[in-house]
Each structure stands twice: as C-alpha cells, then as structure tokens.
Amino acid sequence: MASTLPPPPTWNYTPDEVSSLTQTAIDNIKKLDDQIAAIPIEQATWENTVEPMIEQENEDKLSSKFYLLKETSPNKELREACNAAVKDVQKASIDSSMRHDVYLRVQHVFNNLEKIKKEKKLSPELVRYLEKSEQGYRRSGLALDEATRDKVSELKKRMADLTLAFSKNLADDEAFIPFTEEELEGVPKEVYSEFAKTDDGKFKMSFKYPEMFPVLEYAKSPAVRKQVFVENENRAADLNTPLMEETIAIRSQLAKLLGYRHHSDFVLDIRMAKKFETVRDFLEDLKVKLRVLGEKDYKSLLALKKQECKENDWDFDGKLHIWDVKYYNTMQIKNDLQVDQHKISQYFPLSRILSQAMAFYENLFSLRFEEVANVEAWHEDVKLYRVYKRDGPSEQFAGYIYLDLHPRPNKYGHAANFGFSPGYYTKDGKRVPPCTALVCNFTKPTATKPSLMKHNEVTTFFHELGHGIHSIVADTQTTRFHGTAVARDFVECPSQILEFWTWEPVQIKEISQHYETGEKLDDALIDSLIRSKHVNDGLFYLRQVHFASFDLAVHSRTEESPELDLQNLWNGMREEISLVGGDNEKMAGYAKFAHIMGGYDSGYYGYLWSEVFAADIYYTRFKADPMNPKAGLEYRQSILDRGGSRDEMEGLREVLGRDPNNDAFLQELGVSDRANL
Ligand SMILES: [Zn+2]
Known part of the structure; x- marks a missing residue:
C-alpha cells in the first residue's frame, strides 16, 4: 500500500537553489498579477481570475x-539564504496584495x-475564498480613491516604524x-550568584525573566520586590x-x-468574535464572575x-500589593501543596510520552501513526x-508529520508546529496531502540517561502535537483554509482542549511509567499535582481580563472619547479589575506591552476567549467519558477536519449543540453558581 502514497518532501537544497527557486516563485506571482490585470475588467471571470489565483496559492509550497x-537547518549558509528568501517572498506578497488593477478584476x-x-x-469554501479575498483587498484600502489609498499607505508605513522603534527601545534597554546579598535574602543563592556584579561587589539584577522572576518570587524584603516591580513596569x-x-x-x-467605527471593529471583523460589543460583554461577564474567586x-x-509581618514584627498595612502576589503565591505553593515535580518527572520519560501521546491521538481521533524508516530531512x-x-x-x-524534538545550536528555541505544506485538492479533484513539522526542545535521552519531562512539558507536548494533528x-479544497488557518481568536482552542487530558487522573496514570521501575504514578502524587492546577487562578485570570480590557479600551476610541491618558487608564483598570493595587505608585506597564503594539492589538482577549470555549467543549463532550472515540471522531470531523473553511462559530455550535458559554470555564476554576448569587 505504501508504494502508492505520495513520497515525503525533499530537503537537499543548496543556498543557490533556494535563491533561484525563490526568484522564480516571485516572478510567477507578478506574472499572474500582470496576466489578470491585462483582462478588461468587464471580462474578468471566475475561470480567468479567481481559479488561477487559487491554483497558484495552493501550489506555492516553497516559502513555508x-x-x-x-x-532548523544546521547549515548556516542555508539558513541565511532561507532567511533572505522568506523576506523577499513577504515583500512580493505585500506588493501583490496592493495591486489595485488586480483588485478591480476580483471585485468585478x-x-x-x-x-x-x-x-x-461553487462549494461554500470556494465562495468563502472569494469573499475573503475581496475583503482582504478592501481592508488594505484598495476600494478607496487614489489619494486616500496613498494616505493609508503612508500611515501604515509610519505605524510600522513606530512598532519597530517600540520593540527596539525594549530590546536596547x-x-x-x-x-547586596542582604537585600536578596530569600532568593536562592544559585540564582543570584549567576548575576553580573558591580565593581563594588553588588549583584546586578537585569529585568530578564530568569533573573527578575526569582527575585519577585523569593525576595523577603517588600521594599526590594516593590522596587523591582515598579522599575520593571516603568x-x-x-x-x-509617545x-x-x-x-x-x-x-x-x-x-x-x-469605514469602521474604530480599530477594534476593524480587527474583530475578521475574527470569530466579529464585534466590539461581543468582546466587551465577554470580558465584563468574566470580570464579574471571577471576582468572588479573586477575592x-x-x-x-x-x-x-x-x-509574616507578625513573625518579623513588621507593620502590616492590610493590603496585598501587586509586587506581593508572586511572593506569597510561591510561599503558598511551598507550604500547602508540596508538589514534588522532580519525582513526578521520573514517571514521564520522553520516549514513553511520545508513544503514549500518539496512542492517545490514535484512539481519540481514529488515527494511525506509522514511522517512516530511513528519513531524509x-x-x-x-x-x-x-x-x-x-x-x-x-x-x-x-499526511506526513515530522518530529524534530531535541535542542541543538542555532535551532528554533521554543516548541511550535510548522504547517509548512498545507493540503488541498487539485482542479480535477485529486487530494494533495499536507505535511507538517513539530519543532520542540526536549533534552535528548542517551543510553544511560533518560530524558525526563516535567508535567508542564507533557502538557506542552500534547498542546503542540494537537496543532500538528490539526x-x-x-481536508479542505484550498490551502487558504487548511488546518490551523482559522481565525486568530480560535487557533489555540483545539490545542487548549487537549491539555485537559493531561490533567485527568486516569489519563495521567495511563501515560506514566517510572523510567527505572516501570511503575505507574501513585494516587497521592497525582492528587498533589491536580490540587496545584488552579492555585490563585482567580487573580491570574483577572489580570488577564485587565490586559484584555485595557487593549480593548484604547482601541475602541472614537472622536467623542475623552483625551487618552494611558497611565491613569492602566493603573485604574488594574486596581478595579485585578483587585490588586500599586499603593498609588504611578506605573506604565503598557509601555512594554508589546502584544498590543503589533499583532495582538485588540486581540489580547483571544487567549481567554479560546480557553473559555475549549473548556466548554471539553466539559460538554468529553469530561464524563474522556476517551469516547465517537465523541472524538465527531469533534475531529466538525472542527479539525474543516480547518478555516467555514465560520468557526458554526463548528462550535455543531459540536456543542448550542451557543458556547463560560459555565464550564468557571466550573473548572471552582466558581460555582451559588457563589455568584
Ligand atoms: Zn498553541
């Protein structure tokens, strides 16, 4: 059977080939645009305009x-050639998306x-393709007159400069x-002994997370924590x-x-949420319902x-400040929970988790994995x-999935799925299967030393493999809507659902196997792990609501809005929403909120949005019977198989049998209805 399958992709490019293939691809983009632009507008048709566009888009595999x-390549010259290629293609795509002459034909x-x-x-997916294409041009300003189009381009250029300068200021900081050592009392010595030192022997704490977080978590002195927090915010x-x-x-x-009321409406128009009011109400509802838990x-x-104040004979001011949260949270986890993460990790050797995760996806989603021998990658x-x-x-x-799991020099440093070759159907109905690659950084096991995963790494792996499976x-007609090519505020949802299984006692037991004894995790350890899942999540999620609400507030301003005072808004909202104050310190945390300067503007709510719906799906379809293959298959077919080929809300309603809501999310966090009465 294997012989009739399409072969996996090839990878042996030279840097010169990368450059020349890229140039050909760019020439082809321009050639097609010119060809379409040469058609008299009135004669533009589905066949001579849209079909060739779909075909070219489907067949473009190289840039991804x-x-x-x-x-990922270990070859420096190749990485550099690829880097240049990616930039060139991006530029060519932007130029192509701004072709007014092409837009007029598409519009016709x-x-x-x-x-x-x-x-x-036409299938609904192809109709959607044309609608989204036309909308894309319009959102770039191509439906406007020439002078306004020029104005739009000019403003966009200015904005790109501002975004760059913003992140550069942070990077250069x-x-x-x-x-002194006394000031750092409580912070583990192995942490601060790594800090650079001043000439007079003091420890220089930079604001990088591995240095700053331990100080906020462990420094006993409230004055030190306050100084760190406030200076970081500012x-x-x-x-x-400015x-x-x-x-x-x-x-x-x-x-x-x-033609939009404000920036939020512009952004949300192509998101699952659609409207500003929907997101505003979503956040407001969470804010109200999470309050009891936060308190x-x-x-x-x-x-x-x-x-602690009593024990040390300090004055107690009766308030929890924002710089106290991490410190007392850490203390609480240490005192009450005593989760032995190190011991737990002995039950999660990488090779075991890998095979168990695959077995899990096979059972739940009616799949089968088969390893390919003698891989060339x-x-x-x-x-x-x-x-x-x-x-x-x-x-x-x-389709094919590559796993590149271990760290090495010059490799991508996080965990991510690269859907580099989405699937589609050719004009004559032949399916071109997709290929994807999961790139992670788990320590490589050796003959004498296994690679042991922490529980949160197991969760990450299930999450990322979830994107890979997506x-x-x-199974879509076009690459445009394949797999994870869904609305930005939905893309994390399918993977967030999968994280739930890594918190189910039965499932944890099933996948665990001690690397020496072969034993399963015992109930006491599993119980300690599960009790740690939502510690202080009330405060955590209210903080997320604060960030999302601030983002929405600054991006939904109209001419009638009062003058913008970022600092007052930021501090006021934090105190009001996240319950934790800053003792009247003026802080400017927004000035390092890079999310909303580029990419997540009017989009920060998306983290909460997708998490809330993930909980809804899990509780509604799986909680009572997590490994039910029928529920798994139905979910896969309604959500994963469809990619972005239809409105995400439609898929959600199909799976839930109703509109989604936040009941399950709140139930998961332990907020009962009674508490809200
Ligand atoms: Zn993800």
Missing part, C-alpha cells in the same frame, strides 16, 4: 518550507458572485538594579509612551478611512502576609510519520 529551514467577479454561485455550483516608559499614543491615534484614523485568593495571600534527529485516518472500514492516508487531518 524555507521558513522551516531558516529555523465578486459583484457577480450570486450568479456565479448558481452557475458553477539594559537597565539593572544592583542589590522601563522605557518615557520613550515608548510611540504608543501615536500608534493608537493612527489606528483610529485608519479605521475611519476604511478568595486575595484573602488567602493577605493572610500569609499578615502572618534537515537533520539526523528528525523523525517522520505517516498519519492515516480510520473513519470507516478502510483507512485513508492523511495541520494533518484537515
């Missing part, structure tokens, strides 16, 4: 492949969509605080405040030019503070698997 190589076809739909019996504030103010103003102006967390941390560590669907009596080949099982 080079993107993967740029992040779009205006006749109703007629074409009937004549051609080399601020530190010199501390980093680059003088430089970045940049953010100008960016927000430009976004408002752009939204107006493009409970607040009280328990405050009690620890009171106790970008590095000898890389493994390759064929994935089959077992929906009916005979199995179907779904990229493999999807």
Whole structure:
C-alpha cells in the first residue's frame, strides 16, 4: 500500500537553489498579477481570475518550507539564504496584495458572485475564498480613491516604524538594579550568584525573566520586590509612551478611512468574535464572575502576609500589593501543596510520552501513526510519520508529520508546529496531502540517561502535537483554509482542549511509567499535582481580563472619547479589575506591552476567549467519558477536519449543540453558581 502514497518532501537544497527557486516563485506571482490585470475588467471571470489565483496559492509550497529551514537547518549558509528568501517572498506578497488593477478584476467577479454561485455550483469554501479575498483587498484600502489609498499607505508605513522603534527601545534597554546579598535574602543563592556584579561587589539584577522572576518570587524584603516591580513596569516608559499614543491615534484614523467605527471593529471583523460589543460583554461577564474567586485568593495571600509581618514584627498595612502576589503565591505553593515535580518527572520519560501521546491521538481521533524508516530531512534527529485516518472500514492516508524534538545550536528555541505544506485538492479533484513539522526542545535521552519531562512539558507536548494533528487531518479544497488557518481568536482552542487530558487522573496514570521501575504514578502524587492546577487562578485570570480590557479600551476610541491618558487608564483598570493595587505608585506597564503594539492589538482577549470555549467543549463532550472515540471522531470531523473553511462559530455550535458559554470555564476554576448569587 505504501508504494502508492505520495513520497515525503525533499530537503537537499543548496543556498543557490533556494535563491533561484525563490526568484522564480516571485516572478510567477507578478506574472499572474500582470496576466489578470491585462483582462478588461468587464471580462474578468471566475475561470480567468479567481481559479488561477487559487491554483497558484495552493501550489506555492516553497516559502513555508524555507521558513522551516531558516529555523532548523544546521547549515548556516542555508539558513541565511532561507532567511533572505522568506523576506523577499513577504515583500512580493505585500506588493501583490496592493495591486489595485488586480483588485478591480476580483471585485468585478465578486459583484457577480450570486450568479456565479448558481452557475458553477461553487462549494461554500470556494465562495468563502472569494469573499475573503475581496475583503482582504478592501481592508488594505484598495476600494478607496487614489489619494486616500496613498494616505493609508503612508500611515501604515509610519505605524510600522513606530512598532519597530517600540520593540527596539525594549530590546536596547539594559537597565539593572544592583542589590547586596542582604537585600536578596530569600532568593536562592544559585540564582543570584549567576548575576553580573558591580565593581563594588553588588549583584546586578537585569529585568530578564530568569533573573527578575526569582527575585519577585523569593525576595523577603517588600521594599526590594516593590522596587523591582515598579522599575520593571516603568522601563522605557518615557520613550515608548509617545510611540504608543501615536500608534493608537493612527489606528483610529485608519479605521475611519476604511469605514469602521474604530480599530477594534476593524480587527474583530475578521475574527470569530466579529464585534466590539461581543468582546466587551465577554470580558465584563468574566470580570464579574471571577471576582468572588479573586477575592478568595486575595484573602488567602493577605493572610500569609499578615502572618509574616507578625513573625518579623513588621507593620502590616492590610493590603496585598501587586509586587506581593508572586511572593506569597510561591510561599503558598511551598507550604500547602508540596508538589514534588522532580519525582513526578521520573514517571514521564520522553520516549514513553511520545508513544503514549500518539496512542492517545490514535484512539481519540481514529488515527494511525506509522514511522517512516530511513528519513531524509534537515537533520539526523528528525523523525517522520505517516498519519492515516480510520473513519470507516478502510483507512485513508492523511499526511506526513515530522518530529524534530531535541535542542541543538542555532535551532528554533521554543516548541511550535510548522504547517509548512498545507493540503488541498487539485482542479480535477485529486487530494494533495499536507505535511507538517513539530519543532520542540526536549533534552535528548542517551543510553544511560533518560530524558525526563516535567508535567508542564507533557502538557506542552500534547498542546503542540494537537496543532500538528490539526495541520494533518484537515481536508479542505484550498490551502487558504487548511488546518490551523482559522481565525486568530480560535487557533489555540483545539490545542487548549487537549491539555485537559493531561490533567485527568486516569489519563495521567495511563501515560506514566517510572523510567527505572516501570511503575505507574501513585494516587497521592497525582492528587498533589491536580490540587496545584488552579492555585490563585482567580487573580491570574483577572489580570488577564485587565490586559484584555485595557487593549480593548484604547482601541475602541472614537472622536467623542475623552483625551487618552494611558497611565491613569492602566493603573485604574488594574486596581478595579485585578483587585490588586500599586499603593498609588504611578506605573506604565503598557509601555512594554508589546502584544498590543503589533499583532495582538485588540486581540489580547483571544487567549481567554479560546480557553473559555475549549473548556466548554471539553466539559460538554468529553469530561464524563474522556476517551469516547465517537465523541472524538465527531469533534475531529466538525472542527479539525474543516480547518478555516467555514465560520468557526458554526463548528462550535455543531459540536456543542448550542451557543458556547463560560459555565464550564468557571466550573473548572471552582466558581460555582451559588457563589455568584
Ligand atoms: Zn498553541
């Protein structure tokens, strides 16, 4: 059977080949645009305009492949060639998306969509393709007159400069605080002994997370924690405040030019949430319902503070400050929970988790993995698997997944799925299967030393493999909507659902196996782990609501809005929403909130949004019977297989049998309805 399958992709490019293949691809993009632009507008049709666009987009595989190589190849020259290739293709794509002459032809076809739909019996996915394409051009300003289009381009250029300057200010910031050993009392010595030192022997704490977080978590002195927190919040504030103010103003102006009320409406128009009011109400509801839980967390941390003040004969001011939260949270976990993460990790050797995760996906989603021998990929560590669907009596080949799991120099440093070759159907109905790559950084096991995973790494692996599966099982006509190509506020949801299984006692037991004794994790250890899952999550999620609400507030301003005062807004909202104050310190945490300067603007709510719906799906379909293969298959077919080929809300309703809500999310956190009465 294997012989009839399409072979896996090849990887042996030279840097010169990367450059010349990229140039050809770029020439082809321009050639097609010119070809379409040469058609008299009135004669633009589905066949001569849209179909060739779909075809070219479907067949364009190289740039994502080079993107993967740029992040993973051990060959420096190749990485550099790929880096240049990716930049060139990005530039060419932007140029192409701004072709007004092409837009006029697409618009003409779009205006006749109703007629074409009937004549051609277009599938909903192809209709969506044209609608989204037309919308994309319009959102770039191509439906406006020439002078306004120029204005839009000019504003966008200015905004790109502002975003760059904003992150550069943060990257260039080399601020530190010199501390004496006494001041760092409580912080583990192995942490601060790694800090650089001043000439007079003080420890220089930079604001990088591995240095700053342990100080906030362990430094006994409240004055030290306060100094660290406040100075971190105010980093680059003088430089970045005007940049953010100008960016927000430009976004408002752009939204107006493009026919929207404000920037939030512009962003949300292509998200699952659709409207500003939906997100506003979503956040408001969470804020109200999480408050009881947040107050409970607040009280328990405050009690620890009171106790500590008493023991040390310090004045107790009766308030939990923002710089106290990490410290007392750490203390609480240490005192009450005593989760022995090190011991637990002995039950999660990497090779075991790998095979168990695959077995899990096979059972839940009716799949089969088959390892491919003698793989040729970008590095000898890389493994390759064929994935089959077992929906009916005979199995179907779904696609290829590469696993590149271990760290090495110059490799991408986090865990991510690279869906480098999405699947599609050719014009004559032949399926071109997808390929994807999971790139992670788990320590490589040796003959004498196993690679042991912490529980949170197991969760991460299930999460990332979930993205990989999404990229493999999807079955769409176009690459545009394949796999994880869904709305930004939905893309994490399918992987967040999968994290739930790594917190189910039965499932934890099932996947565990001690690397020496072969024993399963015992109930007491599993119980300690599960009790640690939601410690102080009331405060944690309220903080997320604060960030998301701030983001939404600054991006939903209209001409009637009062003058923007970022600092007052930031501090006021934090106190009001996250319950924890800053003792009247003026802080400017927004000035390092890079999310909302580029990419997550009016989008920070997405983290909460997808998590809330993930909980809804898990509780509604799986909680009572987590390994039910029928529920698993139905979910896969309604959500994963469909990719972004239909509105995400439709898939969600299909799986839930109703509109989604936040009941399960709150139940998971332990907020009962009674508590809200
Ligand atoms: Zn993810």
